[in-house]
Amino acid sequence: MFFLKSRPIEASSLHQPIILGKKARSMLESKGNSTFNKSTGLPRKRFYRARAHSNPLSDSHFPVPLSPQHVDYSLHFPQIFPSPDRSGDARRIEFADVGCGFGGLCISLSTLFPEKLMIGMEIRDKVTEYVKERILGLRTTNPGQYQNVSVVRTNSMKYIPNYFEKGQLSKMFFLFPDPHFKEKNHRRRVISPFLLDEYAYVLKEGGIIYTITDVEELGVWMRTCLENHPMFECITDEELEADPVVKLLVSATEEGQKVARNGGQTFQAVFRRVALSG
Amino acid sequence: MEEAQMKEEFKTETNETQMEEKETEDTQLEEKDSYLQTEVAPALIALHPFDQSIAVTVGSELRIFNLVKNCAVSLADESKEMLHRDSIRALRFSDSGKLLVSAGDDKLVKIWGAESWQCLCTVNSEKRVSAVAISKDEQYVCFADKFGVVWIVDLVGLAENQPNPDKNAVAIFGHYCSIITSLEFSPDGRFIVSADRDFKIRVSVFPKYPLKGVHEIQSFCLGHSEFVSCLTFVHNSDFPQGFLVSGSGDSTVCMWDVTSGSLLCTSDVGREANLSEESHPAVTDLYATADGSLVAVAIQRQALEIPLSFDLLLSILQGILLLSCDLSAKRLSMLKVVPVPGETFIPTRLGTKLSGNLLWMVTGASNLPGTKESSFARIRAVSCFKKKSNDSDLEPRVLEDTEVPGGDQLLEKLQGSVSVESTVFSAAADALNAAMSSLLRKKQYSDEKRDFRKKTRNDKKFKQ
Ligand SMILES: C[S@@+](CC[C@H](N)C(=O)[O-])C[C@H]1O[C@@H](n2cnc3c(N)ncnc32)[C@H](O)[C@@H]1O
Numbered sequence: 206m207f208f209l210k211s212r213p214i215e216a217s218s219l220h221q222p223i224i225l226g227k228k229a230r231s232m233l234e235s236k237g238n239s240t241f242n243k244s245t246g247l248p249r250k251r252f253y254r255a256r257a258h259s260n261p262l263s264d265s266h267f268p269v270p271l272s273p274q275h276v277d278y279s280l281h282f283p284q285i286f287p288s289p290d291r292s293g294d295a296r297r298i299e300f301a302d303v304g305c306g307f308g309g310l311c312i313s314l315s316t317l318f319p320e321k322l323m324i325g326m327e328i329r330d331k332v333t334e335y336v337k338e339r340i341l342g343l344r345t346t347n348p349g350q351y352q353n354v355s356v357v358r359t360n361s362m363k364y365i366p367n368y369f370e371k372g373q374l375s376k377m378f379f380l381f382p383d384p385h386f387k388e389k390n391h392r393r394r395v396i397s398p399f400l401l402d403e404y405a406y407v408l409k410e411g412g413i414i415y416t417i418t419d420v421e422e423l424g425v426w427m428r429t430c431l432e433n434h435p436m437f438e439c440i441t442d443e444e445l446e447a448d449p450v451v452k453l454l455v456s457a458t459e460e461g462q463k464v465a466r467n468g469g470q471t472f473q474a475v476f477r478r479v480a481l482s483g
Numbered sequence: 484m485e486e487a488q489m490k491e492e493f494k495t496e497t498n499e500t501q502m503e504e505k506e507t508e509d510t511q512l513e514e515k516d517s518y519l520q521t522e523v524a525p526a527l528i529a530l531h532p533f534d535q536s537i538a539v540t541v542g543s544e545l546r547i548f549n550l551v552k553n554c555a556v557s558l559a560d561e562s563k564e565m566l567h568r569d570s571i572r573a574l575r576f577s578d579s580g581k582l583l584v585s586a587g588d589d590k591l592v593k594i595w596g597a598e599s600w601q602c603l604c605t606v607n608s609e610k611r612v613s614a615v616a617i618s619k620d621e622q623y624v625c626f627a628d629k630f631g632v633v634w635i636v637d638l639v640g641l642a643e644n645q646p647n648p649d650k651n652a653v654a655i656f657g658h659y660c661s662i663i664t665s666l667e668f669s670p671d672g673r674f675i676v677s678a679d680r681d682f683k684i685r686v687s688v689f690p691k692y693p694l695k696g697v698h699e700i701q702s703f704c705l706g707h708s709e710f711v712s713c714l715t716f717v718h719n720s721d722f723p724q725g726f727l728v729s730g731s732g733d734s735t736v737c738m739w740d741v742t743s744g745s746l747l748c749t750s751d752v753g754r755e756a757n758l759s760e761e762s763h764p765a766v767t768d769l770y771a772t773a774d775g776s777l778v779a780v781a782i783q784r785q786a787l788e789i790p791l792s793f794d795l796l797l798s799i800l801q802g803i804l805l806l807s808c809d810l811s812a813k814r815l816s817m818l819k820v821v822p823v824p825g826e827t828f829i830p831t832r833l834g835t836k837l838s839g840n841l842l843w844m845v846t847g848a849s850n851l852p853g854t855k856e857s858s859f860a861r862i863r864a865v866s867c868f869k870k871k872s873n874d875s876d877l878e879p880r881v882l883e884d885t886e887v888p889g890g891d892q893l894l895e896k897l898q899g900s901v902s903v904e905s906t907v908f909s910a911a912a913d914a915l916n917a918a919m920s921s922l923l924r925k926k927q928y929s930d931e932k933r934d935f936r937k938k939t940r941n942d943k944k945f946k947q
Contacts, residue, residue: 271682272705362659363681366703371744398696399632399657402687406700435698481699 267330267358273370281355282322298322298369301407302378303361304395306459308336310378312343313457315354317449321375324368325356333358362395365403372409376450379427381460384420396427398434405436408478413440417454417473419464424472437476445475522922523914524570524588525767525831526847526860531597532580537834537889539897540571541860542849545585547600548896553889555896559601567591570849573615573626582638584624586612592626592636592652596643603643606636606650614665619672623693626652627663633677635693656687656697662923667714670725674701674741678711680923684729686741702744709733710923713768719775722810728778730766732923736780736806738815747813752780752804755817765919770833770842771808778815779842779865780804781830783916803830803844803865805879821865821879827908828863831915840867841888842879845897848911859911861903862887862894 270276276298278286286294300318302311305325314323327333336356343351359368382395391397396416404414414437416427431437445451455461455471464471527540536556539546545567547556558565569589576583576597586592592606592615610628617624624636634652641648661679668675668689675689675697684704687697709732717738718725726747727739734753737746753764764783771778781803802822806815830844847860864882884894884901894901 271708272703363661366683366685367705371700371702400659402656402698402700405698406703435696 269359269364270367273366273368273373276368278322281324281357282352284352285322296322297373298324299374300324300376300378301326301365301369301374302380303365304328304379304382305336305356306332306381308339308356309459309462310380310453310457311336311354311356312339312351313453314450315351317453319350319353322353324354326359326361326368327356328358328360330358362393362400365407369407371406372412374407375409375412377404377408377412377414378454379414379416380454380458381418381464382416382423384418384423386422391426394423394426396430398430401430401434401437405434405478410478410480412478413448413450413475414478415450415454415473415475417461417471419460419469419471421470421472424474428472428474431474431476436478436481438479440475440477448475451475522570523851523911523918524572524849525915525918526845526849527571527574528832528834528843528845528862529574529576529583530834530843531576532578535580536597537843537893537897538574538576538583538585539845539847539860539862540574540585541847541858541899542570543567543587543589544858545571545574546897546899548889548893550889550893553892555892556600558595559599565602567593572611572613575615575617577617577621578619579621582617582621584615584617584626586615586626588612592624594624594636594638594641599643601643603641604636604638604648604650606652608634608652614663614677616666616668616675618675618689618693619668619670625655625666625675627666627677629662631658631661631663631679633657633663633666633675633697637694653694655693656685658683658685662710664710664712664923665714667716667727669727669741670716670718670723676714676727676741678714678729680710682707682709682711682731684711684714684727684739686727686744702741704729704737704739704741704744704746706737706746706749707731707733707735709763709765712765712919712923715769715771715778717771717775717778717808717810719773719810722775725775725810726813728769728771728808728815730769730780732763732765732919734763734766734782736766736769736778736815738808738813740813748815750806750815750817752782752806752817755804765916765923767831767919768833770835772835775810776808777818778806778808779833780806781833781844783829783912783919802828802881803833803842819879821881823863823881826861826905827912828861829908829912830863841865846908846911847898848915851907851910851914858899859903859907860898861908862897864888 277289278291279289299321300314300323302325305311305327308325311323311325325336327336333356340351340354340356379395385391385393408414418424432439454473455465524542529538535549535551537548537550549556567585567587567589570587571585572587574585581597583595583597584592588611590608590611592608592612593602594604596603608626608628610630612626613629614627615624622638624638625633627633632654633656635655636650636652658677658679661681663677663679665678666675673689674686676684676686678684686701686704688699688701690697704727711729711731713730715728716725717728727741729737729739734751736750736752738748740747752766766780766782768781769778802820804820805818807818808815828846831846834843835841842865844863845860849858851859864887865879866882867879887893891901
């Protein structure tokens with residue numbers, strides 16, 4: 206008989222945090238603004254080309270944290286979290302802008318809610334890099350500001366639970382998402398009956414989900430999905446009036462501004478996360 | 484001006500990247516689906532909870548042996564329409580032993596009466612089926628398809644002697660664009676747990692009216708760094724809720740508290756059993772004893788790259804691992820390897836009855852590329868599969884064929900023949916490993932391939 210010694214292994218020793226690549230880290234930490242165009246103040250394209258390293262944890266080339274505890278806040282919010290060990294600090298990301306595009310909303314929210322931590326989630330590599338540089342630029346030109354906002358490249362449809370714990374978020378934004386008109390592509394829509402289960406999980410009770418689109422069909426779809434979900438309830442018009450964030454849905458996002466310029470119509474659905482009844 | 488221009492550039496570039504990304508994901512799933520047609524499926528085994536019968540699948544074939552009467556069982560209707568047409572991928576008895584459910588690549592879910600062996604009901608699935616579970620009250624069968632959607636069928640009106648009511652499945656929740664590998668109800672029936680290829684385990688509250696959907700997520704159990712392959716609950720009378728135990732392609736077995744989703748303990752079985760770290764053999768199945776003291780672990784055979792002494796090879800590579808489980812300390816620890824002497828037996832599935840002290844194991848494959856044999860299955864049983872004892876006579880031991888209950892008749896029925904050509908064992912193990920990797924492991928693009936993908940994207944058209 207072959208015996209092996211008995212030795213339980215602690216979870217922590219096995220799974221090291223895996224989050225941003227070296228290059229991304231140095232980008233986030235880079236101080237100077239030489240990567241910015243002097244006349245426009247915008248980040249220069251050539252400094253945010255796609256990362257050379259890939260992470261074997263995913264089919265695509267972006268790293269995925271093993272669990273929300275593995276999200277390294279010191280890379281995203283270095284001034285607030287000087288060290289990766291955040292055990293003594295109860296602050297967590299509370300707002301998520303899913304499919305944040307060029308980051309306009311996040312950036313507006315950052316100064317409107319300076320005490321809250323927020324993150325944009327974007328699947329496109331270069332767009333994410335752009336937003337990263339945009340935030341770094343704002344941090345350098347406005348010392349002390351924009352420390353509470355960051356961006357991450359990920360597929361939100363697969364990895365939301367890897368970033369946020371149960372009930373961690375108080376606001377989620379789905380602004381001008383891709384419409385996916387074809388019936389067979391409806392399952393690619395970021396608002397769907399099944400994905401709402403996950404959003405309900407990461408949102409705390411009373412948390413708010415904001416959706417808006419200029420595509421009427423998608424607007425109806427998102428509203429219907431939310432109405433049919435037992436853990437969301439529609440927010441009254443009076444409350445919407447009083448919520449300063451609602452105005453930003455159009456005015457702060459790049460897509461919203463475009464729609465407004467063209468005088469287009471928008472369709473919004475704003476719902477509250479409620480406890481499951483029955 | 485420059486801003487607008489740049490955004491336009493981004494838009495063309497990124498729309499395509501994005502399309503590509505999504506297309507890849509979808510085609511990967513679709514490709515996998517068609518590739519599977521020639522894929523090898525592992526043999527499965529299930530034990531009746533009160534030891535009345537034992538079921539084994541090899542490819543599309545469902546084989547039953549009655550352990551009470553000691554005889555082979557034929558299904559009530561063996562006409563072609565009543566049988567599976569492609570590899571069976573999931574097999575399980577209900578807790579009462581009244582039902583057996585089988586399902587797989589032919590997109591059929593079959594519910595059998597485990598007395599009459601009539602097919603009581605056949606449910607059509609839109610996609611290939613990868614896992615099944617039966618609710619604790621035996622009112623519902625849940626199954627998962629290859630696209631990550633979990634479906635439910637209510638069993639109202641299902642009875643022996645009046646088979647085949649029309650039943651439709653209703654989708655109740657999903658893992659977006661992933662493959663669900665395992666479905667399991669918690670011992671108290673409160674939760675349904677689903678594991679996937681994306682390292683995730685989702686614990687959902689199983690509601691009173693599940694046909695309306697399963698919306699409330701209790702927790703996610705996150706920490707595996709490869710696909711999760713199998714789940715089981717370890718519990719006993721002192722710990723009636725017990726803990727969830729999962730096996731993974733990362734060569735570890737983890738223990739979880741499903742209420743909070745917290746990871747309680749990790750046992751790196753690949754390393755502890757001295758299997759090569761590079762090869763990362765996947766855990767393929769788990770089985771816990773009724774007293775919650777032991778977990779048996781089936782692990783893939785590793786590629787024999789590292790030179791090991793012959794003795795070591797025999798003792799390490801063949802057989803099953805036993806973990807001892809301490810529910811009060813929430814700990815799993817490596818206990819021993821139970822070797823299978825004489826043949827390269829790498830179990831594909833494990834099974835045991837609730838009360839039993841025999842652990843049954845099967846190894847086998849639906850088809851064997853590159854050999855004369857069409858399919859094969861080999862059954863072994865381990866005695867004294869219960870709490871370790873200091874009495875060395877009671878050490879777990881693999882039974883000789885002559886000692887197996889049911890003897891030759893059982894082997895003849897379940898294996899297809901009393902003796903099995905030993906040369907096919909390795910071929911089958913290799914084919915099964917390859918099939919599992921291609922289905923569940925994430926593709927790692929080589930640098931050249933990634934460069935090619937990049938060049939064919941629009942990025943490079945940027946003027947610097
Ligand atoms: C039309 S844009 C809207 C951007 C921004 N919200 C706005 O209003 O200006 C939609 C964005 O969602 C991103 N997106 C699409 N699917 C995504 C996914 N699965 N995960 C993360 N981002 C995604 C797209 O890359 C795109 O940038």
